[in-house]
Amino acid sequence: MKLWEQGFQKYHPGARFEDKLVTSAAAIAGLYTERIDLGVLAREIIPPEAAAYEKMTRQKLTPITVLTGSYGCQDKIMALGVFVNRDNPISKLTFAQLDAILGVECRRGAKSAVRSWDQLGLSGGWCGEPIHPYSGLAYEAPGYFFSQTVMKGSVLWNCGLRQFENVEEEIPSAGTESAAPVINRLVDAYQKVVDAVGSDRRGIGLAGAGYRNPNAKLVALAVDDGGPYVEATKENVANLSYPLARPVMFYINKGPAIPADPKVIEFLRYVLSREGQEMVLREGEFLPLTAEVVRAQLQKLD
Numbered sequence: 001m002k003l004w005e006q007g008f009q010k011y012h013p014g015a016r017f018e019d020k021l022v023t024s025a026a027a028i029a030g031l032y033t034e035r036i037d038l039g040v041l042a043r044e045i046i047p048p049e050a051a052a053y054e055k056m057t058r059q060k061l062t063p064i065t066v067l068t069g070s071y072g073c074q075d076k077i078m079a080l081g082v083f084v085n086r087d088n089p090i091s092k093l094t095f096a097q098l099d100a101i102l103g104v105e106c107r108r109g110a111k112s113a114v115r116s117w118d119q120l121g122l123s124g125g126w127c128g129e130p131i132h133p134y135s136g137l138a139y140e141a142p143g144y145f146f147s148q149t150v151m152k153g154s155v156l157w158n159c160g161l162r163q164f165e166n167v168e169e170e171i172p173s174a175g176t177e178s179a180a181p182v183i184n185r186l187v188d189a190y191q192k193v194v195d196a197v198g199s200d201r202r203g204i205g206l207a208g209a210g211y212r213n214p215n216a217k218l219v220a221l222a223v224d225d226g227g228p229y230v231e232a233t234k235e236n237v238a239n240l241s242y243p244l245a246r247p248v249m250f251y252i253n254k255g256p257a258i259p260a261d262p263k264v265i266e267f268l269r270y271v272l273s274r275e276g277q278e279m280v281l282r283e284g285e286f287l288p289l290t291a292e293v294v295r296a297q298l299q300k301l302d
Contacts, residue, residue, distance in 0.1 A: 066289075071210035081207060091220065101158065134204070136165075165187075
């Protein structure tokens with residue numbers, strides 16, 4: 001935001017946003033109470049937030065896509081990739097198959113949950129081999145996004161799911177101490193997911209698309225059974241053709257009850273400008289929007 005504000009002020013001397021910008025938990029409430037100018041979420045909006053806004057304002061919330069999330073940085077709304085072991089013949093999966101593998105309710109129409117690799121058509125040594133699923137914490141933003149996008153809102157996950165955290169506890173010595181001190185160590189949960197799949201022939205993991213392990217591979221994904229199947233490349237994430245890419249949105253007031261603030265509209269036009277999107281590119285983790293997406297967002301500002 002600071003970088004964009006500096007660029008905006010270059011062409012609009014004296015214009016500034018007051019300290020009226022908060023994130024995530026307070027963002028939507030801040031909009032409908034008119035205490036902030038922009039609602040910025042470091043995750044996807046949840047239904048109760050949108051419902052509360054509509055109830056309080058009697059108008060629809062206006063989202064503006066300003067950039068695309070990262071390819072593999074968990075702190076920057078990363079695209080999700082589905083990994084299997086490199087020895088696994090599986091190279092592509094549909095959302096219905098993923099829902100049946102990682103979920104329970106099969107809301108995408110699968111006849112039953114999928115718990116072994118032969119249920120996906122593998123034969124030979126894969127017959128009867130159980131699927132071992134891995135992910136970060138299912139209740140965190142990436143897991144929530146997956147549950148809403150792939151599992152159609154279900155929050156019932158495969159009970160065999162192994163979830164990794166970003167903090168590990170380590171007891172340095174068994175010794176003779178009655179209680180050895182515990183050390184908290186920071187790790188990258190999603191790298192642990194990919195590493196686990198790399199060492200587990202039966203594994204399947206949900207992590208950032210940009211993570212890597214030489215013994216794990218990404219699979220192409222399709223929303224529908226008939227395809228198209230899209231590879232989880234950085235290019236496909238950037239152009240939003242990959243179905244688990246995550247756009248980054250700012251939320252604004254724009255309706256009959258609470259009209260848009262002209263300076264907010266002007267700021268967003270700058271963010272969507274070529275210069276604004278070049279700043280996104282220079283940032284290094286987030287990805288700029290395509291020209292087509294920019295045009296669509298500019299129309300929403302009219």
